[in-house]
Amino acid sequence: MGADTGGVVVTGGARGIGLAIARNLASSGHGVVIADLDEAAGQAAASDIKSEGGRAVFCRVDVADRAMVAAAVATCQEAFGHIHAIVNNAGFNKPQNFLETTEDNWNRIMKVNGLGVLIGIQEAAKAMIAAGHGGSIVNTASIAGRSGDGQWAPYCASKAAVISLTQAAARALAPHGITVNAFAPGVVETDLWTQLDLDLIALGAASRPGEAMENFSRNIPLGRTSRPEDIVGTVAFLISPASAYMTGQCLMIDGGMVMQ
Ligand SMILES: NC(=O)c1ccc[n+]([C@@H]2O[C@H](COP(=O)([O-])OP(=O)(O)OC[C@H]3O[C@@H](n4cnc5c(N)ncnc54)[C@H](O)[C@@H]3O)[C@@H](O)[C@H]2O)c1
Numbered sequence: 001m002g003a004d005t006g007g008v009v010v011t012g013g014a015r016g017i018g019l020a021i022a023r024n025l026a027s028s029g030h031g032v033v034i035a036d037l038d039e040a041a042g043q044a045a046a047s048d049i050k051s052e053g054g055r056a057v058f059c060r061v062d063v064a065d066r067a068m069v070a071a072a073v074a075t076c077q078e079a080f081g082h083i084h085a086i087v088n089n090a091g092f093n094k095p096q097n098f099l100e101t102t103e104d105n106w107n108r109i110m111k112v113n114g115l116g117v118l119i120g121i122q123e124a125a126k127a128m129i130a131a132g133h134g135g136s137i138v139n140t141a142s143i144a145g146r147s148g149d150g151q152w153a154p155y156c157a158s159k160a161a162v163i164s165l166t167q168a169a170a171r172a173l174a175p176h177g178i179t180v181n182a183f184a185p186g187v188v189e190t191d192l193w194t195q196l197d198l199d200l201i202a203l204g205a206a207s208r209p210g211e212a213m214e215n216f217s218r219n220i221p222l223g224r225t226s227r228p229e230d231i232v233g234t235v236a237f238l239i240s241p242a243s244a245y246m247t248g249q250c251l252m253i254d255g256g257m258v259m260q
Helices: 016-027 039-051 066-080 103-131 153-176 191-202 211-217 229-238
Strands: 007-011 031-036 055-060 083-088 135-140 178-185 250-253
Touching: 007 016, 007 066, 007 103, 016 031, 016 039, 016 055, 016 229, 031 039, 031 066, 039 055, 055 066, 066 083, 066 103, 083 103, 103 135, 103 153, 103 178, 135 153, 135 229, 153 178, 178 229, 191 211, 229 250
Parallel strands: 007 031, 007 083, 031 055, 083 135, 135 178, 178 250
Antiparallel strands: none
8 A cells, every 4th residue: 555646536435336446446555535425424435445544535526516526636636646547436226117207317317327427527537638647537337238127217328328428538538648448337235226126116116125136136147246346356457557558448347247
């Protein structure tokens, strides 16, 4: 620990996949900005990382609010010298049956999962370009962006948007030495599934907690659901020199659920 490898902004870093990513990057010497809506969980995440010997600050951010995202990027530069990378990871789902899916559901999900990623890419890239160095941008997609699901159409569309934004930004930012890649988790055991379970029970699509996850997980080739720790190595790779010649890609981390 302690090597000066610059800072990384991790949105949605207060818990789940984002927290595991932040913790892992901090353990390899990066300073991390935990950028999250949830102040209590975000502050706790930053202090846990510091107590493990890492460097971390919390910044309260709604990823759909450009000024807040820009402030998190500025905090990263002030606290850690420069912004090496951003991980645009914040996202959520709210299932509705396809024919009853509302404009409000679409707008709320697309605003965070789609627009939030566009803003995160733009604000990090502007800072990297202004500072005259390159950088890495990593976006959290999903298997949902590669295959539809009748009960979360806006979520699927938002994650397909993440893959498209990754490709568009990769082309736009390549001349500046900035790579843009994504990863697509399958079924990861986080609070997102706790909420999804409750929502699917309310829709009548599941009868008890855990059932939805079991149904989704039945045919995973590698035989198990994943944990946030299954994700972190790929993200470390995507912000390291080892992936310097990769851009515009989406790596599946799903135990083999989607093969293409
Ligand atoms: N858990 C899975 O099975 C799974 C699978 C595929 C993709 N994903 C994606 O991975 C990412 C992380 O998911 P997770 O499972 O860790 O979820 P989680 O619910 O455990 O954590 C999400 C975090 O994002 C934060 N957040 C939500 N909206 C925000 C906003 N507008 N601005 C800033 N922060 C916000 C929350 O406060 C929370 O701390 C999401 O983009 C999700 O869609 C998750």
